[in-house]
Amino acid sequence: MFGLGGAPQVTSQQKLQAAEAELDMVTGMFNALVNQCHNKCISKQYNESDVTKQEALCLDRCVAKYFETNVQVGENMQKLGQSGAFMGRK
Template structure:
């Protein structure tokens, strides 16, 4: 089975409008979850918003790792 439920033959498969709309809605939902995670993580972990350094500090990096791990437990 190919992309969007079509056949995986050499001929290009046409995706139905419903499948494209479902994939678009899923992508929008995933993007929203990612953006909310980034915003809340930034508020909690990035304390100095002057951005004096290009890289994260050790404390910021540890905070982000822990925050993301708690948001998506195994």
Template sequence: MAANNVANNIGKEQILEIAKSEMEYRVELFNRLTKICFDKCIEKRYKESELNMGENSCIDRCVSKYWQATNLVGQLLGSSRPPM
């Protein structure tokens, strides 16, 4: 019975490590996406406190293209997750 508990603990630890790794990956992917689209779409001099229509459209297109490209590369590499 004790061996079974040890096996369960190892399994739980591995699951937690995988979940932690996946969360870190997703945060890094989101941060990369945010930086790329912000640098591309937002003017360096802020004129208004909210995004204008052009900036909103640019960000929408940028995010869409980013996801399409990363998913395509992921499929070409045979991975279930897109590369960074």
């Protein structure tokens, strides 16, 4: 479709690179979530072998807030990207 206004073809290599980048991003987000919520909710003394009810509630809230915030940031970045204001393009 050269010169006919068609979308450029995405190669298998580009698809693989995009999938790897997405996996890296998700892995990084998961690791950050684990670190932040563990530091906030789990006592460093490990007095009990199991997670306590209080720790479990804290972890549930921490994870929920982390994902809610992540969704809101993603939506705002998408809006900025669509408006052309992201990275000074406007």
